[in-house]
Amino acid sequence: xxxxxxxxxxxxxxxxxxxxxxxxxxxxxxxxxxxxxxxxxxxxxxxxxxxxxxxxxxxxxxxxxxxxxxxxxxxxxxxxxxxxxxxxxxxxxxxxxxxxxxxxxxxxxxxxxxxxxxxxxxxxxxxxxxxxxxxxxxxxxxxxxxxxxxxxxxxxxxxxxxxxxxxxxxxxxxxxxxxxxxxxxxxxxxxxxxxxxxxxxxxxxxxxxxxxxxxxxxxxxxxxxxxxxxxxxxxxxxxxxxxxxxxxxxxxxxxxxxxxxxxxxxxxxxxxxxxxxxxxxxxxxxxxxxxxxxxxxxxxxxxxxxxxxxxxxxxxxxxxx
Numbered sequence: 001x002x003x004x005x006x007x008x009x010x011x012x013x014x015x016x017x018x019x020x021x022x023x024x025x026x027x028x029x030x031x032x033x034x035x036x037x038x039x040x041x042x043x044x045x046x047x048x049x050x051x052x053x054x055x056x057x058x059x060x061x062x063x064x065x066x067x068x069x070x071x072x073x074x075x076x077x078x079x080x081x082x083x084x085x086x087x088x089x090x091x092x093x094x095x096x097x098x099x100x101x102x103x104x105x106x107x108x109x110x111x112x113x114x115x116x117x118x119x120x121x122x123x124x125x126x127x128x129x130x131x132x133x134x135x136x137x138x139x140x141x142x143x144x145x146x147x148x149x150x151x152x153x154x155x156x157x158x159x160x161x162x163x164x165x166x167x168x169x170x171x172x173x174x175x176x177x178x179x180x181x182x183x184x185x186x187x188x189x190x191x192x193x194x195x196x197x198x199x200x201x202x203x204x205x206x207x208x209x210x211x212x213x214x215x216x217x218x219x220x221x222x223x224x225x226x227x228x229x230x231x232x233x234x235x236x237x238x239x240x241x242x243x244x245x246x247x248x249x250x251x252x253x254x255x256x257x258x259x260x261x262x263x264x265x266x267x268x269x270x271x272x273x274x275x276x277x278x279x280x281x282x283x284x285x286x287x288x289x290x291x292x293x294x295x296x297x298x299x300x301x302x303x304x305x306x307x308x309x310x311x312x313x314x315x316x317x318x319x320x321x
Contacts, residue, residue, distance in 0.1 A: 008053050014086055017079050019046040020058070024076050025169050027065030080168070087297050088304040102301040104132040107310070108142040108154035110208050110290070111238050113317055116257045117155075120313045130309045137237075140209055146295060152302055153294035155314055158210030168292045170311060171318035176273045176281065177259040180251045187269065195221055195277055202231045204250040206241050208288075217286040218253070242268070253281075257320040290318060 015036075022032045029047070033040045051058055054075070059066035068076070109117055114135055124130050138156040145151040147164045159167045178193060180186055189197045195218065205216045212234075222229040233250070235241050244250050246267065254262065259270040273281070292311060294300060300307075 012049065012053055016046045016050055017082060019043055020050055020072075020075070021079055021083055023047070023059060023066060024068055024072060025167075027067070029066065084304060084308065090297065101303060102152065104134055105153075105302055105306065105310070106134045106136070106151045108138045108145070108151050108156065109135050110138045110156040110211075111206055112208060112255050112288075113155075113257060113290075113314070115238070115261060116317050117313060119261075120317060121310075124309065124313065126309060129305055131306060133310070138209065143293065146293060149295075149299075149301075152300070153292060153307075155290060155292060155310075156210060157208055157288060157290065159291050159293065160210065165293055166296055167294075168311075170290045170292055170314050172287050172289050173255050173318055174278070174287075175256040175275075175320075176253050176278045177256055177270045178251060178273050179245060179254050179259070179262060179268060179270045181246055181249075181267050182269045184249065184251070184269075186251055187271070190271060191274070193271070193273065193277070195225075195280055196227060198251055199227050199229050202233070202248060202250040203229060204241065204244050204248070204252040205232070205234050206238065206252070206254075207234045207236050211288050217281050217283075220286065221281055221283075255318075255320075257317045260320075290314065 018036065019032060022035055023029065023043075026032060026035070029043050030040060033043045036043070047059070054071060056071045057069055058072045058075075059068055061067075114137060118135055121130060121133055121135075136151075138154055138158070142151060142154050142156070143158060143160070143165060146154055155170070178186070178198070184201075186193065186197060186201060198218070199222055203216075203218055205212055205218070207213050216232065216234070219229060219232055221227075233244070233248075235244060241252060242265070245252060253273070254270065256272070259272075262268055262270050292314075
């Protein structure tokens with residue numbers, strides 16, 4: 001016999017939970033209606049039912065869109081799990097057959113976590129399930145390659161092609177590390193390195209489409225704070241990034257998960273940027289958000305199980321400190 005809480009949940013249909021997931025990810029009711037191909041009033045009715053069921057506002061209206069409440073943040077992961085279970089049922093029950101599945105997954109990955117993801121995949125304890133995976137860096141044409149079937153999916157920042165592809169937020173990096181050669185004078189400021197200390201040295205960043213391809217967060221911070229930035233350059237490969245640090249006396253940021261690997265490179269040093277400086281750097285809007293970018297379910301050539309394993313690996317990397 002169902003208890004009262006389960007009775008209330010059972011009155012929600014699957015579509016309401018899909019509305020919750022989509023609203024959480026894009027923050028706008030109108031774009032949710034467009035994405036789900038329904039009317040705006042239907043989205044409003046679903047949101048009202050969700051609020052009644054969970055006895056919570058769930059989303060507050062802000063200038064930037066709808067902001068989730070603390071309860072909505074807690075609900076997001078289990079609702080995503082439920083959504084994936086439903087899509088897997090659809091996959092099994094209707095038109096997905098083994099003949100459509102690919103033996104090798106081709107995935108485009110932002111270079112910031114590409115090496116760490118490769119290591120995580122190689123050491124995974126379910127190799128027979130995860131199978132062979134070919135990684136390549138996320139480029140300007142990667143979304144088109146996913147749409148054309150040349151890539152299976154991508155992990156990156158660029159969600160500008162959402163009319164053709166689906167996307168799912170995987171996480172955000174909260175920790176940032178600073179990298180420079182071991183002899184760099186910046187290390188004299190440890191443990192109180194500030195963005196102002198960094199700005200007086202040449203700065204380098206690895207370009208990532210959808211994140212810093214137009215302007216890097218440090219440039220934006222210095223512009224808003226009226227701080228003169230010594231110089232800034234960008235590169236498009238991790239190899240060029242390393243060489244620049246070694247030969248040009250520059251500084252660069254990198255994610256925590258890559259810092260561990262870089263610490264094994266002779267002459268290169270990394271240190272965590274103080275959290276208050278990370279908050280200044282990213283503000284409310286500039287923290288890098290990693291997305292899973294893929295085709296709609298009926299056109300995917302991989303199992304839900306393989307997809308889940310890769311997603312869990314990426315989320316584990318993003319939670320590294």
